[in-house]
Amino acid sequence: DGGITQSPKYLFRKEGQNVTLSCEQNLNHDAMYWYRQDPGQGLRLIYYSQIVNDFQKGDIAEGYSVSREKKESFPLTVTSAQKNPTAFYLCASSIKGRTSGFWNTGELFFGEGSRLTVL
């Protein structure tokens, strides 16, 4: 079945360590996104990519890095520079397209999330 797979589901990290969260999609979507969610809050955009080998910073990119070497994959690295990394991380993808003369983000498909805890 087509979908988005995030791994690991749960991750524990010691302070000062970098960790990489995996996100893979087999939906043939052009655009991929990383969001962060803190308890009781909405989602905040970290990075997004509309095409292979290109990505853009979102609202809270500091302390994070990404790569987009393949259309199917958009890994997120949480670096030691991220001061408060404990959070729920969500990856999403969408078709990039133009509908009826207007740009339309299309439907976002989300993975099940990765919960990162810093010990």
Next chain:
Amino acid sequence: DAKTTQPPSMDCAEGRAANLPCNHSTISGNEYVYWYRQIHSQGPQYIIHGLKNNETNEMASLIITEDRKSSTLILPHATLRDTAVYYCIVSGWSGAGSYQLTFGKGTKLSVIP
């Protein structure tokens, strides 16, 4: 993208229609209204979206006012599994090459047995 305003929480009796309001008074002509929901500790799920006309699918109906400044998501027969946080999002071409959907705090819908 235009900002949205939603009530923080709502209750609905099981089997009744749930009507979730959203204000988006600064919406521009090329911006769509999207609705998503998030069941606890899961990724958000797309429900429906629309531009001007009312929309209906197997999950819900979306009613957009004629001036497009507000909308209502209708779950016709709410079940306990519809208990979730519902996000109303307005998004369109930003001109800067972005396709960002901004998820606020949403409305926490509790379906009561």
